[in-house]
C-alpha cells in the first residue's frame with residue numbers, strides 16, 4: 311500500500327459518479343480486504359448489508375437527510391467547516407442516486423451504561439474494517455465517504471432492512487460510486503507537531 315493512497319483517501323461526496331453502476335464483484339473484493347482488519351480477540355464482528363435497490367435507497371436517504379439536518383441544527387460551524395458542510399448537504403440531497411450504500415453492522419449491542427474499555431473494544435473492532443474498505447475502494451478508482459447521520463434512525467433502518475435491532479448494531483453507512491476525476495491532495499489537518507506530545511501530555 312502506498313503512502314499516496316493513505317494520504318489522499320478523502321471523504322468523497324461531490325466527486326461520486328452517480329451515473330455509473332458499481333460492480334458487485336468490486337464491492338465483494340473490497341470487503342474481502344476490509345475483513346483483514348484487526349478486531350478484539352479476532353471476533354470479526356462485521357456484517358455488511360449492500361443496498362442497490364432504488365426504492366430502498368430512497369427510504370434510507372430520507373432517514374439520512376433527517377438525521378443530517380438534526381445534527382446541524384443549533385450548531386455554528388467554524389469557517390473552515392463550511393466547505394465540508396456544503397458537500398455534506400450535496401451528499402444528503404443525492405444519497406439515493408449513489409449506486410451502492412454499504413451498511414456496516416457489528417454483531418451485538420452495547421449495554422447502558424457502558425465502560426470505556428467495552429466501548430473502545432466494540433467500535434475499535436469495526437472501524438478499522440471500514441477504513442480498510444475505503445482504502446481498497448480508492449485503490450481501484452471507487453470513491454466513498456464514511457457516514458453516520460442515518461443512525462439517528464437506526465431502528466427504522468433496521469426494520470426496513472430486516473436487521474435484528476437487539477442483536478446487531480449499525481455503525482456506519484458507506485456510499486460507494488466510481489470516482490470522478492479531481493484533485494487528489496492530502497486532507498486539511500492540524501500539523502502533526504501540534505497534536506503530538508513526547509513522554510507526557512504537559
Ligand SMILES: Cc1cc2nc3c(=O)[nH]c(=O)nc-3n(C[C@H](O)[C@H](O)[C@H](O)COP(=O)(O)O)c2cc1C
Nearest residue numbers: 319320321394398401455456457458459460497498
Ligand atoms: C465517525 C465519523 C462519522 C462521519 N459521519 C459523516 C456523515 O454522517 N456525513 C458525512 O457527509 N460525512 C461524515 N463523516 C466524514 C467526515 O466529515 C470526514 O471524514 C472529515 O471531514 C475529513 O474529510 P477529508 O478526509 O476529506 O478531509 C464522518 C466521519 C467519521 C470519522
